[in-house]
Amino acid sequence: MTEKKFMAGNEAIAEAAVQAGCRCYFGYPITPQNEIGEYMSWRLPQVGGCYLQAESEVASIYMVFGAAGAGTRVMTSSSSPGISLMQEGISYIAAAELPCVIVNMMRAGPGLGGIQPSQSDYFQATKGGGHGDYHMLVLAPHTAQEAVNLTMLAFDLADKYRNPVMILGDGNIGQMMEPVEFKSPEKPFVARKEWIVTGAKNRPRNIIKTLFLDPVILEKRNLAMGAKLREAVKNEVRFEPYMIEDADIVIAAYGTVARIAKTAIKILREKGLKVGLLRPISLYPFPYQAFAQTAERVKSILVVEMSLGQMVEDVKLAVCGKSRVHFYCRVGGMVPSYDEIVAEVEKIAKEVK
Amino acid sequence: MTEKKFMAGNEAIAEAAVQAGCRCYFGYPITPQNEIGEYMSWRLPQVGGCYLQAESEVASIYMVFGAAGAGTRVMTSSSSPGISLMQEGISYIAAAELPCVIVNMMRAGPGLGGIQPSQSDYFQATKGGGHGDYHMLVLAPHTAQEAVNLTMLAFDLADKYRNPVMILGDGNIGQMMEPVEFKSPEKPFVARKEWIVTGAKNRPRNIIKTLFLDPVILEKRNLAMGAKLREAVKNEVRFEPYMIEDADIVIAAYGTVARIAKTAIKILREKGLKVGLLRPISLYPFPYQAFAQTAERVKSILVVEMSLGQMVEDVKLAVCGKSRVHFYCRVGGMVPSYDEIVAEVEKIAKEVK
Amino acid sequence: MGKTSRKAFYEDVVMAGFGGQGLMFIGKLLAYSAMKEGRAVTWIPSYGPEMRGGTANCTVVVSDDEIGSPVTPHPRALIIMNNPSLEAFEPKLQSNGLLLSNSSFVTRPIARKDIKAIPIPANEIATEMGNEKAANMVMLGAYIACTNVVSKESIVEGLKELFGKKIDLLDTNIRALEEGMKSVRQKACT
Amino acid sequence: MGKTSRKAFYEDVVMAGFGGQGLMFIGKLLAYSAMKEGRAVTWIPSYGPEMRGGTANCTVVVSDDEIGSPVTPHPRALIIMNNPSLEAFEPKLQSNGLLLSNSSFVTRPIARKDIKAIPIPANEIATEMGNEKAANMVMLGAYIACTNVVSKESIVEGLKELFGKKIDLLDTNIRALEEGMKSVRQKACT
Amino acid sequence: MEMEMVSGRPKTLLPVPTHYCPGCGHGVIHRLVAEVIDGLGIREKTVVVAPVGCAVLLYNYFDVDAYEAAHGRAPAIATGCKRVNPELVVFTYQGDGDFAAIGTAEAVHVAARGEKITTIFVNNAVYGMTGGQMAPTTLLGQKTTTTTSGRASETAGFPIRMSEMIATLPGAAYVARVSVSSPKNVAQAKMAVRKAFETQIKGLGYSLVEFLSQCPTNWHMTPVESVRWVEEQMVPYYPLGELKVPKEEY
Amino acid sequence: MEMEMVSGRPKTLLPVPTHYCPGCGHGVIHRLVAEVIDGLGIREKTVVVAPVGCAVLLYNYFDVDAYEAAHGRAPAIATGCKRVNPELVVFTYQGDGDFAAIGTAEAVHVAARGEKITTIFVNNAVYGMTGGQMAPTTLLGQKTTTTTSGRASETAGFPIRMSEMIATLPGAAYVARVSVSSPKNVAQAKMAVRKAFETQIKGLGYSLVEFLSQCPTNWHMTPVESVRWVEEQMVPYYPLGELKVPKEEY
Amino acid sequence: MGKVVIDEEFCKGCTLCINACPQHLLRTAKRVSKTSYHPAELVDPEGKCTGCGLCALVCPDAAIQVYREKKAGVKEK
Amino acid sequence: MGKVVIDEEFCKGCTLCINACPQHLLRTAKRVSKTSYHPAELVDPEGKCTGCGLCALVCPDAAIQVYREKKAGVKEK
Ligand SMILES: Cc1ncc(C[n+]2csc(CCOP(=O)(O)OP(=O)(O)O)c2C)c(N)n1
Ligand SMILES: Cc1ncc(C[n+]2csc(CCOP(=O)(O)OP(=O)(O)O)c2C)c(N)n1
Ligand code: SF4
Ligand code: SF4
Ligand code: SF4
Ligand code: SF4
Ligand code: SF4
Ligand code: SF4
Ligand SMILES: [Mg+2]
Ligand SMILES: [Mg+2]
DSSP states (O other), X not given: OOOOEEEEHHHHHHHHHHHTTEEEEEEOOOTTOHHHHHHHHHHHHHTTOEEEEOSSHHXXXXXXXXXXXXXXXXXXXXXXXXXXXXXXXXXXXXXXXXXXXXXXXXXXXXXXXXXXXXXXTHHIIXXXXXXXXXXXXXXXXXXXXXXXXXXXXXXXXXXXXXXXXXXXXXXXHHHOEEEEOOOOOSSOOOOOOTTOOSOOSSSOOOEEOOXXXXXXXXXXXXXXXXXXXXXXXXXXXXXXXXXXXXXXXXXXXXXXXXXXHHHHHHHHHHTTOOEEEEEESEEESOOHHHHHHHHHHOSEEEEEESSSSSHHHHHHHHXXXXXXXXXXXOOTTOOOOHXXXXXXXXXXXXXXX | OOOOEEEEHHHHHHHHHHHTTOOEEEXXXXXXXXXXXXHHHHHHHHTTOEEEEOSSHHHHHHHHHHHHHTTOOEEEEEOHHHHHHTHHHHHHHHHHTOOEEEEEXXXXXXXXXXXXXXXXXXXXXXXXXXXXXXXXXXXXXXXXXXXXXXXXXXXXXXXXXXXXXXXXXXXXXXXXXXXXXXXXXXXXXXXXXXXXXXXXXXXXXXXXXXXXXXXXXXXXXHHHHHHHHHHHHHHOOOEEEESXXXXXXXXXXXXXXXXXXXXXXXXXXHTTOOEEEEEXXXXXXXXXXXXXHHXXXXXXXXXXXXXXXXXXXXXXXXXXXXXXXXXXXXXXXOOOOHHHHHHXXXXXXXXXO | OOOOOOSSOEEEEEEEEETTSSHHHHHHHHHHHHHHTTOEEEEEEEEOSOSSSSEEEEXXXXXXXXXXXXXXXXXXXXXXXXXXXXXXXXXXXXXXXXXXEXXXXXXXXXXXXSSEEEEEOHHHHHHHTTOGGGHHHHHHHHHHXXXXXXXXXXXXXXXXXXXXXXXXXXXXXXXXHHHHHHHHHHTTOO | OOOOOOSSOEEEEEEEEETTSSHHHHHHHHHHHHHHTTOEEEEEEEEOSOSSSSEEEEEEEEESSOOOXXXXXXXXXXXXXXXXXXXXXXXXXXXXXXXXXXXTTOOSOOOOSSSEEEXXXXXXXXXXXXXXXXXXXXXXXXXXXXXXXXXXXXXHHHHHHHHTTOHHHXXXXXXXXXXXXXXXXXXXXX | OOEEEEEXXXXXXXXXXXXXXXTOHHHHHHHHHHHHHHHHTOGGGEEEEEOSSGGGGGGXXXXXXXXXXXXXXXXXXXXXXXXXXXXXXXXXXXXXXXXXXXXXXXXXXHHHXXXXXXXXXXXXXXXXXXXXXXXXXXXXXXXXXTBTTOOOHHHHOOOOOXXXXXXXXXXXXXXXEEEOSSHHHHHHHHHHHHHHHHHHHTTOOXXXXXXXXXXXXXXXXXXXXXXXXXXXXXXHHSOOEEEEOOSSOO | OOEEEEEOOOTTBOSSOOSSOTTOHHHHHHHHHHHHHHHHXXXXXXXXXXXXXXXXXXXXXXXXXXXEOOTTOHHHHXXXXXXXXXXXXXXXXXXXXIIIIITHHHHHHHHHTTOSOEEEEEEOSSBTTTTSBOOTTOOTTOOBTTBTTOOOHXXXXXXXXXXXXXXXXXXXXXXXXXXXXXXXXXXXXXXXXXXXXXXXXXXXXXXXXXXXXXXXXXXXXXXXXXXXXXXXXXXXXSOOEEEEOOSSOO | OEEEEEOTTTOOOOOHXXXXXXXXXXXXXXXXXXXXXXXXXXXXXXXXXXXOOHHHHHOTTOOEEEEEEOOTXXXXX | OEEEEEOTTTOOOOOHHHHHOTTOOEEXXXXXXXXXXXXXXXXXXXXXXXXXXXXXXHXXXXXXXXXXXXXXXXXXX
16 A cells, blocks of 8 residues: 555544554544544444543543553544543553553643644653653654654554553644555564463463552662663654754754744755754654754754743753754744744844854 | 641641631542641631542542632642642643642652652653643642741742642651641731632623633733743742752752751761752742852762652753763652762762762 | 745645635645645645634645645735635735635725736636536636646546546536636636 | 761661551650650651551651751661561661660560660560550650650650540550660669 | 513623524523523622533623633532632533533532532533534434444443433432423423522532533534434433422422 | 361462451452352453552452552453453452542443443442541441541532442443342342353443442441441441343343 | 514524424525524514514524513513 | 361451351450461361351451361252
8 A cells, every 4th residue: 555645644643553553542532633533433443443432531541551451552642631631541551561652632721722733742741741750752743644654653662662652743733634655564563462461361360550569669660661761762762854964053843843944944045044953753762862963063953842942941951051042932822934933043043143 | 826736747738728728628538648638627627618528639620720710728639640630630720820739749650659759740740741831830848847838838829820839749748747837927928819700790700711712812821821930930949058058069859858868968078078958949940040050169969869860850951061960869669868878979979089 | 025935846825715615625625636646735724713613724735845834924826715814814925926816705805916816706607507516616726727736637536536426516516627717717817 | 887976966766566566656755755855856657568557667866956867777776566677677777776675576586786685575564564555655665764865754744745634544654654664774774 | 562572682691692503502501591590680699610512612601700611620610619609609511521421520429419509411412512523422323423323332332311310319409301492392491490590599409400402513404403303312312301309399 | 977168268369368457348359259250160261450449459369360450440441451352251349439439430431331341349438548538438427537527418428329320321231239248148249249240241231239348447346346337327328239130131 | 462573693594493483484584694694584474473482482592582562460470 | 067167377357257157156266376366266066067158158358168068969059
């Protein structure tokens, strides 16, 4: 199947999940990602899978817990308020080391907020909105095709690290239609799951649990989980450098904003300014090193986000004072235009001179 | 009432809340903070207040929403998993700009984890575990007396900024008994609350809401909330410098760990090492400047946490490469002893030489 | 007002009107057809803050390059189906841009002088032709006639895939498309 | 094993045994009495990982200075009420530290030679005295007799506030305290 | 011939057009509630808690103090409010997703506590606001965007009769199911709303009025077809009537 | 005289002492469930979902595959598991805090869906694990650490009869309330557990067995006093018996 | 006997009132209102409207005012 | 006729079996078990135990094994 299909990001993610072997979906409707559940509701039965509309996001995430523990590839999706309701469950899933994929199509918050695109759940996604030491792996697509590829990757990473993986998008990513191709992976990743709950037949019983009353044991587990995540940090950093080789100013942006920045960069280069983009694809693990190296060379980094300033903290951590970090944002569902980014970069270029 | 009482931190917090005018408590039991609810269940009726055991933490936080919107001083308390369940609600409360106090007596996570002390909800508390751009103000006491003082302060700050305020402790802070005094504030802070919901009598109706479908309006609100928080950042940074004037090495720690560090420092000073402590009292706003200034002078900062590394990110952000940042942790409910801290500092001292 | 010029083939168009006028559909159809011609395309919708009814618009970008922003503050072309949309988008059109307005609904005068404005009585044309609902196709016909972003054949192919069996629907829509193309040819566009 | 010496008055003690042996109570009482004498005090409990029953211990620190750590890896004194607790805490006692063990339960031999170990048949003493439940007070009596951390009078004051009306309970407890004090005086402590 | 106005807009209903689709049941229900508030003369001490659902903006229409709740949490917010000011008349207005799905626990416990508040529960057998997904009250066989070949109990479970369930709780003092599908039903519905508010005002406990309501848009019907569908399809599964009345006489 | 063993430890119950307090009802209930599993010969295809509550460690006692749920979420986890492997026999074991408070929504909806799982619901009228706070099932007048002068309905609401409530749902096929307060009741309880599992195995829908269970520790009673309290105080409010049996004959 | 006034600012042309009128006196107007709907309108040349109020009872947009001849002695309900 | 064996590893001395035995054959032992409880013990010098199993039925710790004289023809239930 390498024919191009014209699909919205939400549907593309759903189809990619099915093609990656996802056989269970549990979710609760919320704009702007209802198309994922709606797609799954007719598509999963076709492949013998299970779609179930849960009574809430809280129930959804624990159904995911149950299905993941039973050994299947499973997904849920929601948008900001619904994801907040899942925080306890995500912490439990991470603690039980269960693989699953969670999609957050961010909308403007806090509270009920609005239904327009936003990137203000970055902290929640990358630092852990739930309690305890854990991290999801977080992938942020900026095109429908990338949404497909990252969704497929997400299932593999989830199995590989026995860890929840989040696809972090927004309403624009979910509703924009683009051509996509579904390429079956060259060598499909098959995880051996000896720990799953399937009935204790011809083997000692399996127990999926997160309570360890003895702190000596829990500390060991936590440290092991930390080590596992460091492994992921070593292997799974993904980013796209875009015209940065000769750049004087580098924009840092992900998802929707990154593609707008690409247009801005074309315009700026036509105007003679050497501007590039460093686009984190994995938000956790964050490409600290790539930013650190970039900071060695460039005078200024402009972080553009649809939040009051979240990823910018990670950029600053990476840059560690080596170059100036500027920040530009639109919030509340407003999307920055390339004009605004162009203007912002020009301002910085002037200051630098 | 300046007689000294011998009280556990949990009870001290509850009594302090009552004396600060808190008249509603909604909560759901969870170890290690059950004493707060139990205390409130008999104490609040004495002062004409309302104690209600909710059906869940989700319900608790929305009862808090309702009571805060009705104009009263209100509190809830829980521990890590329960706080995770409140994340949506906290985001709503912040969005609706309602004042309230939330106590999190952290236990080891993730998942059900254990019931021993921990500091692994730092990110959740300070960066925002819920969706959208908001921050709680976060205060971290390290003694029972400080728990009293900060609880009283918390109610004032909540009213002043119309923002949720979190008291962040752990089982040790909650269960350790110490002498405490309750001093009535010299000039009690009285907030004028014209926005509350009390029946639209002789005035236009009041509406407490968080939905703003028009992104232009929501952006304005978000920016205003950002400005409000910057105001808090300006006014409400609190920290304790402890023997840092002449220190070569500074320990960064809060809460339980900070007091253990104090003992370690005494021992280290007896051994001739100039060591101090910079103890954040407000975790949000974080004392970035105090750390930045300290970093100008000292070679090494040792962050000690009961987490795999959370506050250390804020310290690094503050220090910005100006001094070396070391990290030591115990997790899973293990509490570092002063011996371990002493050893860690001695190691650093040797390296530095 | 900035102006974006690019070397590779690049076109964008904003289509705006009431919900229910079929704009989303022709936007998708345009993008789909361009994709079939081998181009990079994006289609992105945008709804007003009203919850039901109200205005809606979509943006289609067609390019030979990777498409960055799927929305543009300065579209090269507009398909405008009602007065509020004219008000909202007219100022944003690039100079020398193309403004196709459905004069059956758009009654406000067009203010800009630096653009090419073509009013098309799409609903009348469609009604005459037997199906008022196909006014959107009239507008699309006019747009492709003016811009040559895609060929008529590609659109027809796209329609076929979408309507398949429903021959009458297909026929009406193709005829509306052709009428739309004619309507601007008469005005010597292209 | 490190050793902490401080200038100001400073004492700490770990009390460990089964849940239900009244250790938490005497710990609080000690701390409360010391507070009444104007000192800084902390009392902190610690429960084993078992959910019900099992071992429990608490640490009391009394000082003239601000108290940093409320727990200590090297206590200056131990009140030990059962074998598992002896096993757990004996190695941690500072050298020259004081180990008071309730020999009614603690049957394991004490290994350390660099400490002052005093076995006290607290349950027997308490039973003789008429109330086995007051064994904890016997141990507390022994502890204050050995260390003078607080005066007997302060403890009695504390007991009065706690028991108030329940005179017989108060009486038994005071007598047990006194017996405990006697028991170590006989062993020439202090 | 002197004429007097016998029906008109109630005062508590602000003179602004609503955002509801033509024929939507929410409009009638709003009007009835406003009429009862007017009738009881309690506008100045009434507080409404809006749901998340099509009625999320109801505070634009009711001239009373209001909260906008999170999805499903209106009863908790109402509880917080009422506990602070017991003299207020507090009601929640909730859809079937809000009350019977995500908010089930809050719905059950507000009734179990006998909280002195009233719930107007609008059962339109679908998630209106999010575009027509299955609701817990969707009928078997009913098509929605997530049950495109009709709800099947084997995979999607059975529709919940909330009123019957809540009526089992001692704290629930008044429980009734009504519809707005005909003039007669509308008139009866208003009586029920009135009784529900009176139950609250008399301090007798929790009161619940379940409305069977039409959603022409997501049912893909005309308004007239949709009220017929209520009567022919919904009423047989969700029988109308009073399920529970307070001991005290009316 | 040849002797045969007529009662003993069921195979599925691992030979380890439990952490429960002396006389705690959880122990008897564990044994009964293990006996039924043995009796039906389903150990190797049974999955238990443990609650958060005193029974959180039950996987240390049952020799079957197990999940440990978050507080209240066992039914959701069981659903996820069962949907993946419908041939398994899946049961949740939940306390009254777990099932009737924080997990109310999951409890109602697993039944509404007619999910083919079984719930063993242990109603001991108190939060055991956290030290004796009020539960939703605490009786009026009962003293707990958060109702120190006895539960009053005015402030703390009324105790919930979960079985009656769940029995209103069409998806609930078998619902019974039993106790372990006397040998006779224990024997009847075992029958109920067996029927509940059979209901699941036959695919008839959701099954629920509510146990009235003693918590001597938090009731501050001896075990013998506590079983008497069950019979004298709890049973009058929570009547024993089968509330619902599947249409299909047994 | 009766009369109804339909407020076009509110009417969305849902036809529920038309469906409810026992006298069949209401119909959908051809014209489009300012709010872009075809509003309901009363056609009662013979004065058959009883002022029964059923139309107003079912109107989701509270768009209908019903007037009735004043009778002495009948109290408003 | 019957006999019971109490496994002291499990017995927590709750006395529920003692309370349940219709023959009053069980009592709390003076001695403390390895697990620190006073276990239940059978005192049946006259062989009055019927093997009825009621004690085992109520035991929360599955600590009781009940043995009964084997009768031919009676199938195990
Ligand atoms: C936590 C959360 N989950 C989901 C949503 C999305 N959402 C908004 S309204 C709604 C359901 C609306 O259905 P209903 O309650 O039946 O009201 P109706 O629109 O039918 O009147 C949902 C799922 C949300 N806003 N918040
Ligand atoms: C989210 C969350 N809230 C609260 C708790 C604390 N907690 C543990 S068990 C429990 C209640 C136990 O009561 P019940 O379910 O009746 O079981 P029992 O112990 O009585 O058998 C609570 C509130 C928790 N672990 N997680
Ligand atoms: S979608 Fe349905 S419920 Fe919502 S306003 Fe329209 S008709 Fe009413
Ligand atoms: S606390 Fe109660 S429920 Fe828990 S083990 Fe003890 S007796 Fe059983
Ligand atoms: S019922 Fe009301 S809104 Fe509907 S057509 Fe009649 S007047 Fe208009
Ligand atoms: S008042 Fe009665 S008769 Fe008159 S138009 Fe309305 S429904 Fe018809
Ligand atoms: S019932 Fe069981 S645990 Fe209790 S005393 Fe008897 S044998 Fe021991
Ligand atoms: S088997 Fe029956 S008679 Fe024998 S000890 Fe047990 S209860 Fe008593
Ligand atoms: Mg609905
Ligand atoms: Mg319980």
